[in-house]
Amino acid sequence: AQSVTQLGSHVSVSEGALVLLRCNYSSSVPPYLFWYVQYPNQGLQLLLKYTSAATLVKGINGFEAEFKKSETSFHLTKPSAHMSDAAEYFCAATGAGSYQLTFGKGTKLSVIP
Amino acid sequence: GAGVSQSPSNKVTEKGKDVELRCDPISGHTALYWYRQSLGQGLEFLIYFQGNSAPDKSGLPSDRFSAERTGGSVSTLTIQRTQQEDSAVYLCASSSIGYEQYFGPGTRLTVT
Numbered sequence: 001a002q003s004v005t006q007l008g009s010h011v012s013v014s015e016g017a018l019v020l021l022r023c024n025y026s027s028s029v030p031p032y033l034f035w036y037v038q039y040p041n042q043g044l045q046l047l048l049k050y051t052s053a054a055t056l057v058k059g060i061n062g063f064e065a066e067f068k069k070s071e072t073s074f075h076l077t078k079p080s081a082h083m084s085d086a087a088e089y090f091c092a093a094t095g096a097g098s099y100q101l102t103f104g105k106g107t108k109l110s111v112i113p
Numbered sequence: 114g115a116g117v118s119q120s121p122s123n124k125v126t127e128k129g130k131d132v133e134l135r136c137d138p139i140s141g142h143t144a145l146y147w148y149r150q151s152l153g154q155g156l157e158f159l160i161y162f163q164g165n166s167a168p169d170k171s172g173l174p175s176d177r178f179s180a181e182r183t184g185g186s187v188s189t190l191t192i193q194r195t196q197q198e199d200s201a202v203y204l205c206a207s208s209s210i211g212y213e214q215y216f217g218p219g220t221r222l223t224v225t
Contacts, residue, residue: 043204043216103156
């Protein structure tokens with residue numbers, strides 16, 4: 001069974017600073033991995049996905065994530081935080097041939113002016 | 114094109130009442146999913162529909178929960194005899210192929 005761990009329930013960064021949100025997965029086979037963002041009182045919006053092609057995945061709004069099999073990680077980064085990035089971010093995984101998304105607990109990102 | 118829509122956006126109900134939550138998936142998407150988001154449990158899978166196949170109900174927390182999908186499109190999640198622990202945001206998602214699930218805005222259910 002899949003499990004997804006997000007380190008840090010709350011991360012604060014200064015505007016213009018690097019954003020790093022951590023995600024580790026537990027799986028016997030390389031999964032499909034996703035990052036979603038949720039703004040207050042809204043649903044989940046897909047930021048990016050990894051489906052066994054390129055290990056460095058670029059998403060929307062300047063975010064990217066790198067799949068590292070040796071570390072079972074899929075950390076999300078953005079070089080320069082913007083105030084509009086303040087939201088909750090969820091890492092999710094599903095296995096090949098599966099469909100059910102397993103989510104991490106989420107990381108709330110605050111951006112300090 | 115239009116995204117996934119859900120109604121109502123907010124629902125307040127009394128303990129013991131039944132509620133119905135509706136989801137309209139993206140046109141052409143064959144798969145539809147329901148998830149529940151609560152403070153204590155995070156995001157939990159509830160049920161999955163794919164085409165005309167029997168749904169995967171493995172995530173439904175009790176027999177008070179049921180869902181149907183009519184005509185391969187609109188879905189209704191029904192909670193009977195609501196309890197306070199049912200208070201949560203219920204999210205619907207749909208997908209075609211490629212595992213990308215697109216989520217609706219959710220229905221916030223409050224049981225008083």
